[in-house]
Amino acid sequence: MNTRKRSGLWLAGPTRFAGLPQARAQMYLAVLVLLLACLAVMGPPALPSLATRVGDQTDMTLYHAVIDRVRHGEPYYTVVAELHRAGGYPLKPFFTVRLPTLAMVQAMLPHLVVRMMLWLLCLGTAAAWIIRVRRIAPRWPPLALTGATLIAAMVVNVQPGLDVFHETWAGPLIALSLALRRPGQWTASVALGLxxxxxxxxxxxxxxxxxxxxxxxxxxxxxxxWIAAILIFGIALAAHAQAVARILEPLDAPSNGWFGFLGLGFFLRLASLSTALTLAWPWLASAILVVSALGWTAWRDPTASRAVATIGGYAVLIAVCARSDHVYWVLMVTPLLLLGLVFAVDGLRDLIVAAMDTRRITVTRIIR
Structure with a gap:
């Protein structure tokens, strides 16, 4: 077994790939190369740009109309029922109607204040991760890359008009929650998750x-x-379900269902279109996302394991459940997607070193 562990290029300690057995390291590299080759040859499915999707969708109009009418004193659920019926939106089951939280907050505040709050949330998320990375990689190159990846990942969140979408806010909240979580220090993280x-x-x-x-x-x-937060959310969701039930009428449209089975290629393409990677060739954007995922798996920290599980969970959710018009689901994890590049530098180095290690153990027999 290879036990060689070198000091990190950027990170203070070795990655999970340092000291891997040569055969296993070679297998990991082969899988990575094969995956990148497949992405280069096949490419992800073609989709219109996110800006085009915004222009094609009426969701933005719906959310703005709800906020405007609630701001003028109309009850949220009455407004939602009327606008959903007028626009042909489903009202069944209850989760086709968004929770009133974001609309109520935006109805109470001037639009400029709402925009400033979103900018501050994104900047705070970036600052929290830069501080987190600085503890394990204090030099300027990894810190600069951390800031660049976060800007590239959240550039869509701060685009004008997208502040009415719930995922635009929930994604940075999730990323900030993960950045602030420490063993024994989880209160703020749980509150942000809730x-x-x-x-x-x-x-x-x-x-x-x-x-x-x-x-x-x-x-x-x-x-x-965390379980208590889920229970609190469950109570709020039950109240929401009852409120929606009170506005239903027999002829209200049901949902078409969530199961689109569009695959992981759909997730990769959405991730590319929802970040600055939309400026790159599709195969290159997908390759960068794969390398970033490798970086997350390389970082030897419990936060990395949670990030991998979160990204993987939403990737599977989108691949299985999302339809082609559910483009905004990916914004739940876009702030995390490119950050793994910071850890991929040391991870790739350690993986290549382990795969190329040709040392042999020589046994010398001494006869006395």
Missing amino acids: SAMLLRETALLYVAIMAAAALIDGQRREAAA
């Missing part, structure tokens, strides 16, 4: 992953806090 759930129900997947990870790590108090 906030994300109250904005967008699909944030439940992230909170469930964090609760499971805390249980696996033996952090019982932390796990209890």
